[in-house]
Amino acid sequence: MMLAHQIRLDPTEAQEQYFRQAAGTARFVWNWALAQWNAAYAEGKKPSGMKLKKQFNAIKYEQFPWLHEIHRDAHAQPFANLQRAWTRYFSQKKAGKEAFAPVFKKKGVRDSFYLANDKFEMGGQRIKLPKIGWVRLREPLRFVGRIVGASVRRIANAWYVAVQVDVPDDKAQRERTGDGVVGVDFGIKAAATLSSDGKHGGETVLAPKPLKGNLRRLRIRSRRDSRKNNGSKNRVKSAQGLASLHARITNVRRDFWHKLTSKLCCENQAVVIEDLNVQGMMQNDKLSRAIADVGMSEGRRQLKYKAKLYGTRLVIADRWYPSSKLCSTCGQKKEILTLKEREWECEHCHSLHDRDVNAAINLRNLAMQESS
Numbered sequence: 001m002m003l004a005h006q007i008r009l010d011p012t013e014a015q016e017q018y019f020r021q022a023a024g025t026a027r028f029v030w031n032w033a034l035a036q037w038n039a040a041y042a043e044g045k046k047p048s049g050m051k052l053k054k055q056f057n058a059i060k061y062e063q064f065p066w067l068h069e070i071h072r073d074a075h076a077q078p079f080a081n082l083q084r085a086w087t088r089y090f091s092q093k094k095a096g097k098e099a100f101a102p103v104f105k106k107k108g109v110r111d112s113f114y115l116a117n118d119k120f121e122m123g124g125q126r127i128k129l130p131k132i133g134w135v136r137l138r139e140p141l142r143f144v145g146r147i148v149g150a151s152v153r154r155i156a157n158a159w160y161v162a163v164q165v166d167v168p169d170d171k172a173q174r175e176r177t178g179d180g181v182v183g184v185d186f187g188i189k190a191a192a193t194l195s196s197d198g199k200h201g202g203e204t205v206l207a208p209k210p211l212k213g214n215l216r217r218l219r220i221r222s223r224r225d226s227r228k229n230n231g232s233k234n235r236v237k238s239a240q241g242l243a244s245l246h247a248r249i250t251n252v253r254r255d256f257w258h259k260l261t262s263k264l265c266c267e268n269q270a271v272v273i274e275d276l277n278v279q280g281m282m283q284n285d286k287l288s289r290a291i292a293d294v295g296m297s298e299g300r301r302q303l304k305y306k307a308k309l310y311g312t313r314l315v316i317a318d319r320w321y322p323s324s325k326l327c328s329t330c331g332q333k334k335e336i337l338t339l340k341e342r343e344w345e346c347e348h349c350h351s352l353h354d355r356d357v358n359a360a361i362n363l364r365n366l367a368m369q370e371s372s
Helices: 013-042 049-057 065-069 077-094 210-227 233-267 288-294 296-310 355-371
Strands: 002-010 112-116 126-129 133-137 146-155 158-166 180-186 192-194 203-205 268-274 313-317 343-345 352-354
Touching (some): 013 112, 013 146, 180 233, 180 296, 180 355, 210 233, 210 288, 233 268, 268 355, 296 313, 313 355, 352 355
Antiparallel strands (some): 002 158, 112 146, 126 133, 180 192, 192 203, 343 352
């Protein structure tokens, strides 16, 4: 299992300057390679990342002597990345899916560069990078396994290193504190409804909804940023402030899901969720913003790898499983249940159900039936 731990860096001014130069180098090489690829493709040739890399290595230090100041990984990896991007584009196009060809990169947008696993060294809350030496980390590496590589990237005004670790699948790295079985029903009003609290008929976990709380501030900063002159220092400063607000919204949402998913996997031997079509749900113009603000896909993504870390069984119910329509008491199915009906009564046993709690209990029962 391949995992990546993203850790914030505390670089000096000189180290931060090197990060900007290395990211700029990676961007320059990507754009050079993409231009050469497009030109060769227009002539009817079959370009490849390896051919472009050999062509670039033959001229790089002669035509671009400033590359001596940057470690070679920063201007070697873009060719492999470009090859993967074109391969993904052609495969999606062949499959009839929506495909987007690689585009040229702009300065200041997704600044990053790559490091091979033998070019850096981890030591507690420090990482030793080529050319600049030891850089302080905000926290040590969490995962235990074989380090595959790393990438340094800028998010808003901060720099991060994402260390890729190959973690063994057959061994739980974290100890569980419980052996329960819990059904989790994702939603909008409540981010998750759990079947674990029998006394109160289900436990409801509300989402922080950071976008909703910061929407007014986000609109104000966006308007201010649009009024600044392009290329001015005030425009750069305004853009950095706007990016910081976007990063804060993302971090609040991820932090919520990290705490919830860790709790679920740590306290239970089995977690059951539904296979929701989030992409289809996002097509609803009235609910798309609320759905995106909750971040259901992020919760599922975290559960998939944390379940392996804790040795927890993750059960994903079929997309068409009627978890809300089934009576959790007698198993009778209600044929028609609209989205507006938050509570309903079973016609067979006359049990009164909250639709979200009922769905969570049915999901839990599904896992217990499979294990029996």
